[in-house]
Amino acid sequence: MKPTTPRREFTRRRKRLFELMDEKSIAIIPTAPERIRNRDIFHRYRPDSDFFYLTGFAEPEAVAVLVPGRPQGEYLMFCRERDPEREQWDGARAGLEGVCNKYDADDAFPIGDIDDIVPGLMENRTRVFHAMGYYSDFDQRVMEWVKRVRYQSRAGGGTPHEFVGLDHLIHEQRLYKSTAELRIMREAARISVAAHQRLMSVCKPEMMEFELEAEFTHECMRQGSRAPAYPSIVAGGTNACVLHYIDNTEPLKDGDLVLIDAGAEYGCYASDITRTFPVNGRFSEEQKALYEVVLESQLAAIAAVQPGNNWNDPHVAAVEVLTRGLVDLGLLKGKVPKLIDKGAYRQFYVHRTGHWMGMDVHDVGDYKIDGQWRMLEPGMVTTIEPGLYVSQDDKSVEKKWRGIGIRIEDDVVVTDQGHEVLTDAVAKSVSDVEAAVGATLVA
Ligand code: GLY
Ligand code: MN
Ligand code: MN
Numbered sequence: 548m549k550p551t552t553p554r555r556e557f558t559r560r561r562k563r564l565f566e567l568m569d570e571k572s573i574a575i576i577p578t579a580p581e582r583i584r585n586r587d588i589f590h591r592y593r594p595d596s597d598f599f600y601l602t603g604f605a606e607p608e609a610v611a612v613l614v615p616g617r618p619q620g621e622y623l624m625f626c627r628e629r630d631p632e633r634e635q636w637d638g639a640r641a642g643l644e645g646v647c648n649k650y651d652a653d654d655a656f657p658i659g660d661i662d663d664i665v666p667g668l669m670e671n672r673t674r675v676f677h678a679m680g681y682y683s684d685f686d687q688r689v690m691e692w693v694k695r696v697r698y699q700s701r702a703g704g705g706t707p708h709e710f711v712g713l714d715h716l717i718h719e720q721r722l723y724k725s726t727a728e729l730r731i732m733r734e735a736a737r738i739s740v741a742a743h744q745r746l747m748s749v750c751k752p753e754m755m756e757f758e759l760e761a762e763f764t765h766e767c768m769r770q771g772s773r774a775p776a777y778p779s780i781v782a783g784g785t786n787a788c789v790l791h792y793i794d795n796t797e798p799l800k801d802g803d804l805v806l807i808d809a810g811a812e813y814g815c816y817a818s819d820i821t822r823t824f825p826v827n828g829r830f831s832e833e834q835k836a837l838y839e840v841v842l843e844s845q846l847a848a849i850a851a852v853q854p855g856n857n858w859n860d861p862h863v864a865a866v867e868v869l870t871r872g873l874v875d876l877g878l879l880k881g882k883v884p885k886l887i888d889k890g891a892y893r894q895f896y897v898h899r900t901g902h903w904m905g906m907d908v909h910d911v912g913d914y915k916i917d918g919q920w921r922m923l924e925p926g927m928v929t930t931i932e933p934g935l936y937v938s939q940d941d942k943s944v945e946k947k948w949r950g951i952g953i954r955i956e957d958d959v960v961v962t963d964q965g966h967e968v969l970t971d972a973v974a975k976s977v978s979d980v981e982a983a984v985g986a987t988l989v990a
Contacts, residue, residue: 549734549771550727550730550731550733550734550814551727551731551814552603552727552728552731552814553727554603554650554651556725556727557601557602557603557650557651558651560600560601560720561601561602561613561622563720564601564613564676564713564716564717564720565613565615565621567716568613568615568674568676569615569674570615570616570672571671571672571673571674571705572615572672572673572674572675572676572711573612573613573614573668573669573672573674573675573676573707574611574612574613574675574676574677574713575610575611575612575665575675575676575677575689575713576597576598576601576602576610576611576612576613576677576678576713577595577598577609577610577682577685578594578595578598578599578604578606578607578608578609578610579592579593579594579595579598579607579682580607580682580684580685581607581608591774592605592607593815594606594607594815595681596721596815596906596907596911597678597713597714597717597718597721598611599815599906600717600720600721600906601717602624602650603650604624604626604641604646604650605815606626606627606640606641607627608626608627608658609624609625609626609627609646609658610624610625610626610658610661611623611624611625611652612624612625612665612668613676614668614672617668619653619654620652620653620654621653622651622652622653622654623652623653623654623655623656623668624646624647624650624652624654624655624656625655625656625657625658625660625661625664626640626641626642626643626646626655626657626658627640627642627657627658628640628642628643628657629642629643629644629645643655643656643657661688662688662691662692665692666692666695666696666699669692669693669696669706669707670696670700670706671700671705672705672707673705673706673707673708673709674707674709674710674711675689675693675707675709675710675711676711676713676716677689677710677711677712677713678712678713678714678717679710679712681714693706693707714911717911718911718912718913719912719913721905721906721910721911721912722903722905722910722911722912722926722927723924723925723926723927724905724926724927724928724960725926728816728905729926729928729960731813731814731816732816732818732904732905732928732958732960732969733969734771734813734814735772735776735810735811735812735813735814735816735817735818736818736820736958736969736970737770738766738767738770738771738772738811738813738818739767739809739810739811739818739819739820739970740820740970740972740973741766741770742762742763742766742767742770742809742811743763743807743809743820743822743973744972744973744974744983744988745762745763745765745766745988746759746762746763746807746822747822747824747973747974747980747983747984747985747986748983748984748985748986748987748988749762750799750805750824750826750984750985751799751826751827751985752799752800752801752826752827753798753799753800753801754798754799755795755796755797755798755799756781756782756783756786756794756795756796756797756798756799756805757781757795757796759781759795759799759805759807760779760781760795760809763775763779763781763807763809764779767811770811771813772811772812772813773812774811774812775809775810775811775812776810776811776812776817776818776819776908777810777817777819777908778793779793779795779807779808779809780792780793780795780806780807780808780809780821781795781805781806781807781809782795782805782806782807782808782952783797783798783799783800783803783804783805783806783826784797784799784800784803784804784805784950785939785950785951785952786806786952787804787805787806787823787936787951787952787953787954788936788937788938788939788950788952789952790897790898790936799826800826801826801827802825802826802827802831803825803826804823804824804825804826804830804834804951804952804953805823805824805825805826806821806822806823806952806953806954807821807822807823807824808820808821808954808956809821810908815906816905816906817904817905817906817907817908817910818904818958818969818970819904819908819930819932819956819958820956820957820958820970820973821932821934821954821955821956822955822956822973822974822975822980823838823841823952823953823954823955824974824980824983824984825980825981825984826984827984828981828984828985829981830977830980830981833947833948833951834951834953835977836876837872837876837935837937837948837951837953838953838977839872839977840868840869840872840873840875840876840935841869841933841934841935841953841954841955842955842975842976842977843868843872844864844865844866844867844868844869844872844933845865845931845932845933845955845956845957847864847865847867847868848861848862848864848865848900848901848931848933849861849931849957849959849966849968850864851863851864852923852929852931852959852961852965852966853923853961853965853966854922854923854924854925854961854962854963854965855922855923856922856923857919857920857921857922857923858914858915858920858921858922858923858929859920860920860923861900861901861929861931862899862900862901865900865931865933866887866892866896866900867883867887869892869895869896869933869935870883870886870887870891870892871883873886873892873895873935874886876948877945878895878937878944878948879891879892879894894941894943895935895936895937896933896934896935896936897936898932898934900931900932900933901929901930901931901932901959902929902930903927903928903929904928904929904930904958905928910928912927923961924961925961925962925963926960926961927960927961928958928959928960928961928969929958929959929961930956930957930958930959931956931957931959932954932955932956932957933954933955934952934953934954934955935951935952935953936951936952936953937949937950937951937952938950955975957969957970957971958970
């Protein structure tokens with residue numbers, strides 16, 4: 548059975564939000580708008596992560612409203628009504644009855660009636676829980692509703708005057724992944740692992756970068772993911788030094804490395820893997836030397852993912868190994884501690900070593916609390932992704948190093964005991980990578 552989030556878990560998430568509210572509060576949670584790609588063609592729809600996290604409802608044009616203490620029902624959904632004609636064009640809708648029966652809403656209303664109904668629900672409620680600044684058109688509507696209640700209220704019980712950033716409250720919940728979420732994330736990771744293995748297996752000189760991208764998407768879909776979690780990066784040779792290279796339009800050259808940063812989305816959860824391997828299956832001496840440094844730094848950073856360590860500890864561990872390695876290879880000169888203090892490694896490593904991951908690939912959750920790096924706790928999921936990128940134009944290093952870009956990335960869960968790496972089944976050591984490129988996959 549494929550993992551899914553049980554209905555009771557959505558109820559539990561809403562309950563935790565209700566616990567932060569009182570009968571003077573109302574929460575308004577819109578899903579994402581549909582986005583036009585060009586003219587009358589839309590991008591494939593993806594619900595807002597916070598909205599989906601609380602409701603499990605994936606249709607567009609929906610707004611969840613929580614009204615604690617409302618006798619006729621506290622959890623309301625505004626959504627599209629059933630419409631056989633529209634459904635023939637665009638597919639089935641849950642409708643008002645469906646969101647009550649299948650998604651546990653206490654009450655449901657047509658989305659077209661929201662402007663008439665929400666101001667009434669706001670009466671006598673002084674605190675509005677809403678995540679501002681994500682969808683400006685929607686923010687504008689919330690303001691209009693507040694204005695209307697202010698001018699129309701005759702009840703005398705108070706009008707909305709306090710706004711609470713709902714995003715922060717939901718994001719604190721989302722940072723700690725439940726058992727059900729981790730099952731889904733393991734599935735996303737499993738699919739991505741299979742897809743990366745496929746790329747190593749099929750890669751050959753003169754293939755186009757986008758052919759590997761197609762292989763990745765193909766394998767993700769074949770394995771049950773509807774789409775990658777973000778545009779895949781397939782960067783041959785010096786393109787790997789462009790951190791978010793997504794053109795993927797060049798041929799892969801014999802003798803170059805290719806950096807693949809790609810991950811499947813499954814059940815609205817991301818995975819995020821990077822592997823860098825030789826297009827022809829054999830590392831050159833310089834590629835191998837730099838690769839070994841990045842790999843050692845990645846393993847050191849993964850080892851630092853432990854409850855009780857802080858968010859920055861893996862980065863510190865990675866930087867230490869990278870700097871030492873760069874000195875050993877002669878790309879940096881000086882004493883390691885001093886070079887670290889000065890940040891000399893930034894010539895070759897400009898990004899940080901990871902980010903939270905979950906429903907969003909760059910997931911929500913604060914990295915610092917009161918100015919201090921946050922402690923790692925069980926249930927948090929982070930990527931670990933150090934790299935080295937030697938610019939083609941960097942005249943300060945010998946020519947033989949120039950144009951090499953390497954990143955190695957895995958997804959790591961903080962556990963009670965230490966950590967679990969979700970994605971390490973993709974070849975990573977030099978010998979495993981060399982063996983995997985061009986090898987026949989055992990199905
Ligand atoms: N795939 C984007 C990242 O690794 O952050
Ligand atoms: Mn990545
Ligand atoms: Mn990443």
